[in-house]
Amino acid sequence: MNVANSEPTASATADTKSIRHYLSANLRQYGLLLALIAVMVFFQIVTDGTLLRAINVTNLLLQNSYIIIMALGMLIVIVAGHIDLSVGSVMGFVGALAAVLIVNYDINIYLAAAICLATGAAIGAAQGYWVAYWRIPSFIVTLAGMLVFRGLSLWLLEGQSVGPFPREFQIIATGFLPDIFPAGIGTSLAAFFDVRQINTLAVASGVVAAALIVWMGVRTRALNQSYGMNEEPQSIFVARTFIVAAALVFVTYKLAQFRGLPNVLLTMGVLTVIYAFLTQSTVIGRRIYALGGNVKAAKLSGIKTERLTFLAFMNMGFLAAAAGLVFAARLNTATPKAGFALELDVIAAVFIGGASMSGGVGTIIGAVVGAFLMGVLNNGMSIMGIGIDFQQMIKGLVLLAAVIFDVYNKNKQG
Amino acid sequence: MSPLLEMRDITKTFPGVKALDHVNLEVSKGEIHAVVGENGAGKSTLMKVLSGVYPHGQYEGEIIYDGQPARFRDIRDSEDHGIIIIHQELALVPQLSIAENIFLGNERAKHGIINWHETNRRTEDLLAKVGLAEAPTTKVDGIGVGKQQLVEIAKALSKDVKLLILDEPTAALQENDSRKLLDLMLELKTQGVTSIIISHKLGEVRYVADTVTVIRDGSTVSKLNAKTGFSEDDIVRDMVGRDMTHRFPQHKRSPGKMMLEVENWNVWHPEHTERQVIKNAAFNVRAGEVVGIAGLMGSGRTELAMSIFGQSYGRRISGSVKLDGTAIDVSTVDRAIAAGISYVTEDRKSLGLVLDETIQFNTTLANLEAVSSGSILKKNEETKVAEKYREALAIRTPSVFQKTVNLSGGNQQKVVLAKWLFTEPEVLILDEPTRGIDVGAKYEIYTIINELADQGKAVVMISSEMPELLGMCDRIYVMNEGVLVGELSAAEASQERIMSLIVNE
Structure with missing residues (x-):
């Protein structure tokens, strides 16, 4: 009888042990997610629920959109073993260019947007050229770029703010996707949940996205298992998938109560999915990780490391330009100070997201979560009425803590 | 003549390898002693034991130096006793001047303020001793390798050297520079400096050495004396003669x-x-x-x-x-x-592998086209390839998703081989x-x-x-x-x- 009793207990202990082992081995990944949740819960409580009110959730997304867009490019640059300090200035410059083209010269907004994006890519290419083919440290090249493009924005705007933009341009950043479902559904849903209004499209896309994540998670897990790679214990997999899916539904439900899905969210979502795919599932993505992980080995494996570095910077310029358009449209004006010191937020987001300064390590999802973590901190502290002085200090310490945590983990493993 | 240095039964093991196995080395006062052997025979390890790179306690056996048992804690400690080693790779800072290099870590200073006058004057003396006609303020990267070697020796002399160890000093030198260096060694000998020279070049060894110790596979094989006479053939035979069956x-x-x-x-x-x-x-x-x-x-x-x-x-x-x-x-x-054509590098860690990535990542890296369509990776295909080579080359690992940094040297080498075999x-x-x-x-x-x-x-x-x-x-x-x-x-x-x-x- 004793034997019969002890068996399940033993296997249960073994199970908890392996879960704990797995969690501690992958602490960074889960730690980030848990930190985001903890920070949100904390601010939700201390702000008496203001943080997760529908209008504030919408705001949170809009406020951080341009940081996230740039973090995607910065992640690639950092994985490749470089850094780009110029993105804030480039973003400001492109916003200024858009304002001058659209407001002063009355150029069609789509043409202007295309010119701006091309300019961003060209700026990135110009900087990447020196880094990749002349081996000038990216820190220097982009520090120079930071000054040059800050100056160019001032010159272009003649020190003045230029605006406002036409309505169609503002929509880029401040517009919302129209609810394509009949209004009746929304009204009855609103009645059912006992809220003022519901945007059916937002809720529906949230549910679909959550379902997609669950489906893809299950599929990948099954595939991994068939190759003997089922490292993640089932309970953790279920918990993680549930949390992510629930969070998605929750956020879209909140958005639905305000004005629905912001256009920017769509842009951000699509870009995030594209870049996550690019980095994880394509030849070029794989080569960038190899380049950052060991440039000599990559070179001797026939990888054209210079061209990849060049492309990483060009891509960064393009995304900085996209962020510049969003930022200008959101402010509805271009100012010479736009984007000032923003590169630091972007870089911080990528490092908080787990990227390594020495290259070769980091994920798109990590960078996005890192950006949100910073965003929630900013937003929560602002609601609490904490001064900009303390905000800066706290953000700085969070960045330091995240990187110390990384290094500590690495030392413990090695 | 009395021995300056005796190393008795020195044994040094690294995980899995016995680098030195009861090696004996006896160096007399005032002689030039050559230590010869193939690459990997254990010469450098022996010198590291002597100079305190591997401190007392990390090896077995004993060192008697100047009549006293010596237990060096680190390089600094052995240098304080007058044992100075000059490595194959020169340890000079190219951006600094000759004088700055010579007194690096040993600055002529009072309360942290350097006395440049004394530094340069003493450098001039030292340079005259080694026969180098350069100004003390010349930057080291502006002079050739041969002269840099002399600067290293001058640096050693600045520390009251009793036992000078030169690890393949002429490896990077031209013919006449080598000759100059060897003559300097003979000159220093007349001034009472004892030297150990590690070299492959047997002509040189015959030219300068009084005694030759041959090391093979981590053991002392023979000790030859110039007085009783030896030929280069003797040295070659002792260097390489070993059992090769199976x-x-x-x-x-x-x-x-x-x-x-x-x-x-x-x-x-x-x-x-x-x-x-x-x-x-x-x-x-x-x-x-x-x-x-x-x-x-x-x-x-x-x-x-x-x-x-x-x-x-x-x-x-x-x-x-x-x-x-x-x-x-x-x-x-x-x-x-x-x-x-494929080239499997000699330096698998820094040129062969992306260490922080998995076996699978490294296996397919040089031929990603074969596991992708339209430049999108087919990860299942990749795993199959990695599994195939894991089996074919018997790479011992729990899974192909293991990071290569965690593998043993032999298994890492197999992963590098797999990468190149996959390029067919x-x-x-x-x-x-x-x-x-x-x-x-x-x-x-x-x-x-x-x-x-x-x-x-x-x-x-x-x-x-x-x-x-x-x-x-x-x-x-x-x-x-x-x-x-x-x-x-x-x-x-x-x-x-x-x-x-x-x-x-």
Whole structure:
């Protein structure tokens, strides 16, 4: 009888042990997610629920959109073993260019947007050229770029703010996707949940996205298992998938109560999915990780490391330009100070997201979560009425803590 | 004469390897003592024990220095006792002046403020002693390697040296610079400085040494005395004579058609552009043949291989490479790979693997096209490939998703091999394929090489271990100072013949 009793207990202990082992081995990944949740819960409580009110959730997304867009490019640059300090200035410059083209010269907004994006890519290419083919440290090249493009924005705007933009341009950043479902559904849903209004499209896309994540998670897990790679214990997999899916539904439900899905969210979502795919599932993505992980080995494996570095910077310029358009449209004006010191937020987001300064390590999802973590901190502290002085200090310490945590983990493993 | 230094029964083990096995070394006061042996015989390890790099407690045996048992805690400690070692790679800071380098860490200063007057004056004295006519304020990167060597010796003299150890001091020097350095050693001897010289160049050893200790496979083999007389042949015999049975898989090979032909190959140094690293090299390999390239480290073997592999080394590269009778373009690495050449590096950690990535990642890295369609990776396909090579090469790991940094040296080497086998090359250049791996893993690597030859691949094997070349190769080229100085068939090759080709230029 004793034997019969002890068996399940033993296997249960073994199970908890392996879960704990797995969690501690992958602490960074889960730690980030848990930190985001903890920070949100904390601010939700201390702000008496203001943080997760529908209008504030919408705001949170809009406020951080341009940081996230740039973090995607910065992640690639950092994985490749470089850094780009110029993105804030480039973003400001492109916003200024858009304002001058659209407001002063009355150029069609789509043409202007295309010119701006091309300019961003060209700026990135110009900087990447020196880094990749002349081996000038990216820190220097982009520090120079930071000054040059800050100056160019001032010159272009003649020190003045230029605006406002036409309505169609503002929509880029401040517009919302129209609810394509009949209004009746929304009204009855609103009645059912006992809220003022519901945007059916937002809720529906949230549910679909959550379902997609669950489906893809299950599929990948099954595939991994068939190759003997089922490292993640089932309970953790279920918990993680549930949390992510629930969070998605929750956020879209909140958005639905305000004005629905912001256009920017769509842009951000699509870009995030594209870049996550690019980095994880394509030849070029794989080569960038190899380049950052060991440039000599990559070179001797026939990888054209210079061209990849060049492309990483060009891509960064393009995304900085996209962020510049969003930022200008959101402010509805271009100012010479736009984007000032923003590169630091972007870089911080990528490092908080787990990227390594020495290259070769980091994920798109990590960078996005890192950006949100910073965003929630900013937003929560602002609601609490904490001064900009303390905000800066706290953000700085969070960045330091995240990187110390990384290094500590690495030392413990090695 | 009384001994200045006695090292008795020194044994030093690294995980899995016994680097030194009861080595004895006795150096008399005022003599020049040469320590000779093949690469990896344990000479450098012995010197590291002596100079405190491996402090007391990390080795067995005892050191008697100047009549006292010595237990050095670190290099600083041994230097305080007057033991100064000058390494192969010079430890000078190129951006600093000669005077600054000589007194680095030993500054002529009061309360942290440097007395430049005294520093420069004393430097002048020291430079006069070593016969170097340069101003103390000259930057070290502005003078040649030979003169830098002299600066190192001046630095040693500034510390009241009693025992000067020179680790292959002439390896990077031209003929007349070498001679100057050796003469300086003799000069210092008359001033009472005892020296140990580690060298491969037996001519030099005969020129300066009073006593020679030969080390082989981590043990002292013999001690020869200049007074009683010895010949270079004696040294060569003692350096290489060892048992070779059963260390290599028995195998018959039948080489086929001519696969790789390299002719008129010339390469210049990438930085010192006036230095020619490879001079008019020509060699060939047949399908199904294993051809060795023997030579000492720094003789240009790796440079030859890397310059052929997509010009990964050197400048002003000229010459022709033919594969299967047709000239091929090897001007970039991807072209060389596409043409069918693979190069397995001697330095797997810094040139071969992305250590923080998985076995799978590394296996497919040089041929991602084969596991992708439309440049989108087919990860299942990748895993299959990685599994296939894991099985074929018997890579011991729980899964192909293991990071390569966690593997043993032998398994890492197999992953690098897997990466290159997956590019399906015609010619495989293996640079020191068994360096730093244990005997069992070596045997497995040899078996894999035999299998590759059986599949009709042309294999070039670069190695510093002569028994390995003799045990594996059908033909052996011998390289010395950038020149292929000889070619020996398996039948005529022996360690003595190879060594004499190397040392008798």
